[in-house]
Amino acid sequence: MKDQATPGNGPEATAPRRLSTRETAERLGVKPETVYAYVSRGQLSSRRAPGGRGSTFDAAEVDALAHSTGRRTPSPAAGDLVFRTGITLIEDDHYYFRGVDATELARQYAYEEVAEWLWTGELRPGVRFTAPAEALSAARRAVDALPAHSGSTDRLRVAVAAAATADPLRFDLSREAVLAGARNLVPTLVGALPMVGTAPPAAGETEGRAAANGAGLARQLWPKLTAWPADEPFLAALDTALVLLIDHDLAASTLAARVAASARAHPYAVVSAGLGVLEGPLHGAASGLAHRMLTEVLERGSAVPVVADHLRTGRRVPGLGHRLYTAEDPRARALFTLLAEVPQAAGALAAARDVVATTARHAPLHANVDLALAVLSVSCGMSAEAGETVFAVSRTAGWIAHALEEYGERPLRMRPSGQYGGPRPPQPLPTATGEPPQ
Template sequence: MKDQAGSGNGPGATAPQRLSTRETAERLGVKPETVYAYVSRGQLSSSRAPGGRGSTFDAAEVDALARRTGRRTPSPAGAGDLAFRTGITLIEDNAYYFRGVDAVELARRYAYEEVAEWLWTGELRPGVRFTAPDETLAAARRAVGALPAHSGSTDRLRVAVVASSTADPLRFDLSPEAVLAAARSLVPTLVGALPPATDASSTAGTAEAPEASDAGLARQLWPKLTPRPADEPSIAALDTALALLIDHDLAASTLAARVAASARAHPYAVVSAGLGVLEGQLHGAASGLAHRMLTEVLERGSAVPVVADHLRTGRRVPGLGHRLYTAEDPRARALFALLAQVPQAAAALAAARDVVATTARHTPLHANVDLALAVLSVSCGMSAEAGEAVFAVSRTAGWIAHALEEYGERPLRMRPSGQYAGPRPPQPLPAATGEPPR
């Protein structure tokens, strides 16, 4: 348990026939920023939500605007859309909540393992620590050690998951108790299987450093990300980052994990499914792009030429904007506050703020968590892919939470129907290339 105090509960549900900004954007098929553009042009009216948090919109007015603009409207209930009930994470009015509790306050006050337990069970267990079984950890390290030296962290984590799976002959037991036991051993196994980080100019450091059995996961992960000695403010920032990233509703990797769980795949396979999607450049790898951008800003002394290069070549400026938030990503805001207490982060933090301010001249985009992760990785001597490793280790707990929830649902319920757009039958049998006609 961390020293910070305070926690909070989410606001109540919006009134009937009123839509939140996120719901309005989804119904119109636009970004939240566009919703407010409609308001400013008089095409849509808004009211303050109860308690003054965010805006609400009249559902009938939104539907009328959708018809006028030709924007999409929501699919009828049961028509194959993938909106379904979950009690894990709520994202609403530029904030997000784990089981109804403010996720940022949880991450500020409690360690990653404690937040994971809350997400899994709805119970808080102060001081809980996860332990990797010796046999499982040894198998994962052997498998990861056999990979080519150029392998990335996500490659290593995927292999570690498979090795951990083979070391658990009871992995097909999907009872909550068995799944939780697997999760509590898998997360530290993933961290323990990663090789220690080495200085770019050094060829040493391949031996595993001893790890204290009572060390929190953030402290165990630190030497896998950077060769620099750990200091308490940096460890606190890493621990909070892990806790903040545990879950974020039905992100692409989480949806993949739930599909696997719906097919009654065991928890290791669920995590493998999530890792496969996470490696996409638009998901877990996004922080690496932000890391490289911040490095270039620091080298060139200003964000102006770097942002200009992105705009000139038609590339998005990484680390900015989020489809679920109209203001700054609350995860980024929390991490920036902690990184401000890390002396060596001052330059990278200033570079990030320069990027936001420079881009705002062109389009009003706010910082997201990828930019905050990049500040952490750049300032602490980590590689560009360190943020992806943090993301993957952290989100493993979220995928397990969704698997536990999905195991209680009807199997194979996520089976959308395809809309066939190919040639209509009957078509003649195709001829093999180079085959003479008969």
């Protein structure tokens, strides 16, 4: 545990929540114009939003009006990809895990503590996850058999499949069985990854001893990412990153995980589905592009030529912008604040700020979490794919949380209909062309 506190007891838990006009209209089941009609009739009070953009409304007052009018938020139509979830809320450039500010959680608690709380609602200070010997051995053998050029996500996918074979009870989807498997799977994934270089994770501490001594997941993951000896400030930053990345609403990989859970796939298969999507360059692998960009900025001494090259070739400047935030990604802001206190990160952090300032001349884009992960990986001598590894290990807990939710829903409910655009029947049978294969 980091600093002693209790989720839900901070100032965010007591301040009345404000809704935007759009959110108010959705909650009442009316058009935005009707919301202002309620205001003009004195049925709702409004307040100007910060910066003068639109109005905000008291959530309790809106709920009371919804109750009195009999209006309710309309349910999504069949086939719509809108799912009720109690895990993550993103609004007003902040994000929350079960109503608690996620960046505050990351400052106060370790990864395992937050994952356990997210799964069960119980805060267990000092909780540690342990990899079963049989599952870890199977995962390591499978990972060791891969070609040397295999990436970390390749290894993680193989490790998940191997760990599944070592768990004959994986088809038990009861809550207790899923939680037990999740607590075993996360450290198994970390333990199956090969060490980087020859430097120990801390003075006189081997990997096996670290796990046996109940070391936190961040300390176990550290030697899988860099050959540098473990440094407490950087370990704290890594642990914070792990917490920040646990979940982010229905991102592409999480949607894939929920589809698998809807089909009642076991938790290992759910995680495999998430990993398959995470590897895309627009998702988990995006931090690698930002890492390479920051490395080039440091080599060339300025972001100007690097950003110019991206713009000249029509490439996006990596690590900037997020469709869910109008300002800086709160995950990036939390990591930047922590890394600003670490002298060894000063160079990479300055390079990241230079990229943001340079790009702002062309487009007002803010830093996202991929850029912050790149600052961490560049500062610690990690490879370009280290951020993707951190992302994948962390998000495993989020996928499990979504699987637990989805197992409680009607099975196979995610069955959208395709809009056929091919030739209309009846069509003639195809005829063979060319020479038959030899």
